[in-house]
Amino acid sequence: xxxxxxxxxGSWYTVKTLxxxxxxxxxxxxFRLEGIKSTNxxxxxxxxxxxxxxxxxEETGVITRIQERKNYIVRRSVNLSKxxxxxxxxxxxxxxxxxxNNPPTYTSFxxxxxxxxxxxxxxxxxxxxxxxxxxxxTLLEVKYLAAxxxxxxxxxxxxxxxxxxxxxxxxxxxxxxxxxxxxxxxxGKSTLINTIEPSLDLxxxxxxxxxxxxxHTTTFAEMFDLSFDAKIIDTPGIKGFGVVDMDDEEVGxxxxxxxxxxxxCKFNNCLHIHEPKCAVKEALDSDDVAFxxxxxxxxxxEGEEENFRTDNYDQE
Ligand SMILES: Nc1nc2c(ncn2[C@@H]2O[C@H](COP(=O)(O)OP(=O)(O)OP(=O)(O)O)[C@@H](O)[C@H]2O)c(=O)[nH]1
Ligand SMILES: [Mg+2]
Ligand SMILES: [Zn+2]
Numbered sequence: 001x002x003x004x005x006x007x008x009x010g011s012w013y014t015v016k017t018l019x020x021x022x023x024x025x026x027x028x029x030x031f032r033l034e035g036i037k038s039t040n041x042x043x044x045x046x047x048x049x050x051x052x053x054x055x056x057x058e059e060t061g062v063i064t065r066i067q068e069r070k071n072y073i074v075r076r077s078v079n080l081s082k083x084x085x086x087x088x089x090x091x092x093x094x095x096x097x098x099x100x101n102n103p104p105t106y107t108s109f110x111x112x113x114x115x116x117x118x119x120x121x122x123x124x125x126x127x128x129x130x131x132x133x134x135x136x137x138t139l140l141e142v143k144y145l146a147a148x149x150x151x152x153x154x155x156x157x158x159x160x161x162x163x164x165x166x167x168x169x170x171x172x173x174x175x176x177x178x179x180x181x182x183x184x185x186x187x188g189k190s191t192l193i194n195t196i197e198p199s200l201d202l203x204x205x206x207x208x209x210x211x212x213x214x215x216h217t218t219t220f221a222e223m224f225d226l227s228f229d230a231k232i233i234d235t236p237g238i239k240g241f242g243v244v245d246m247d248d249e250e251v252g253x254x255x256x257x258x259x260x261x262x263x264x265c266k267f268n269n270c271l272h273i274h275e276p277k278c279a280v281k282e283a284l285d286s287d288d289v290a291f292x293x294x295x296x297x298x299x300x301x302e303g304e305e306e307n308f309r310t311d312n313y314d315q316e
Pocket of ligand 3: 262266272278279
């Protein structure tokens with residue numbers, strides 16, 4: 001039998017077959033995919049083959065094979081620096097939810113996220129959420145950031161999961177696709193999914209409550225079928241983002257605005273740091289490249305970790 005993984009809780013996987021039936025499946029013994037060292041061998045979105053077992057009148061499945069992944073998005077595990085955690089696979093696009101405050105999302109985080117999406121060729125869309133709560137000054141900041149990222153080529157939408165503002169635009173983008181929702185804990189991923197599809201009634205939580213417990217509200221990634229021919233993956237909030245290992249020369253290629261300028265640099269292997277006649281540095285001086293983007297680039301090159309604390313992925 002073949003199906004798609006809709007949920008993974010560590011040892012059990014919820015798999016939906018092509019004719020719409022759900023099975024609880026597990027893996028037996030060691031199950032490793034060649035080439036990827038990950039803390040989880042199977043992720044939400046994976047297509048798997050499995051065989052059925054009946055024990056005590058209960059039918060469960062044993063996964064025998066993972067079909068090749070079209071793509072996947074990972075975050076590097078904090079404790080095991082060489083290991084990665086696959087958040088989800090076979091996704092068409094990823095929406096990054098951003099809040100300017102409550103909680104704050106910094107450009108270093110946005111940029112790391114975008115680099116990861118570029119590295120895996122996954123379309124990324126930026127959603128600036130909670131615009132119903134912002135004062136004029138904060139709205140100006142949203143406008144500034146949206147203009148910055150639009151100029152690079154990323155679609156940006158200001159939304160309110162609470163009032164429903166611009167949610168129709170988000171829905172339009174989702175039709176016929178598998179979308180993943182990502183962002184810090186508390187930015188409103190689950191709230192947005194509930195606004196899009198109220199019948200799902202996902203658990204959401206006030207920020208103050210979250211802090212008291214030091215817990216994320218959503219603890220496992222999960223895929224849902226929506227009523228308008230769309231699939232959505234809700235994920236637990238991520239705090240820090242370790243970009244997957246990549247060569248220094250590669251990093252700039254995942255900043256689309258740097259990549260476009262690269263051909264004008266004097267050296268074709270230019271790292272845009274100290275080299276003479278560097279088109280990226282020139283664009284930085286004339287404000288055609290944003291300083292925050294350049295700073296994120298240097299941080300990634302220097303291997304600086306973002307404010308890493310443990311999050312749910314490290315406990316799985
Ligand atoms: N005012 C306002 N509040 C919002 C909006 N979106 C979400 N919230 C609130 O923000 C809080 C956190 O929302 P959640 O949906 O639980 O956040 P999450 O991103 O799913 O968090 P994790 O599951 O922990 O990763 C809740 O109290 C929501 O009601 C919005 O657009 N406006
Ligand atoms: Mg949530
Ligand atoms: Zn250069």
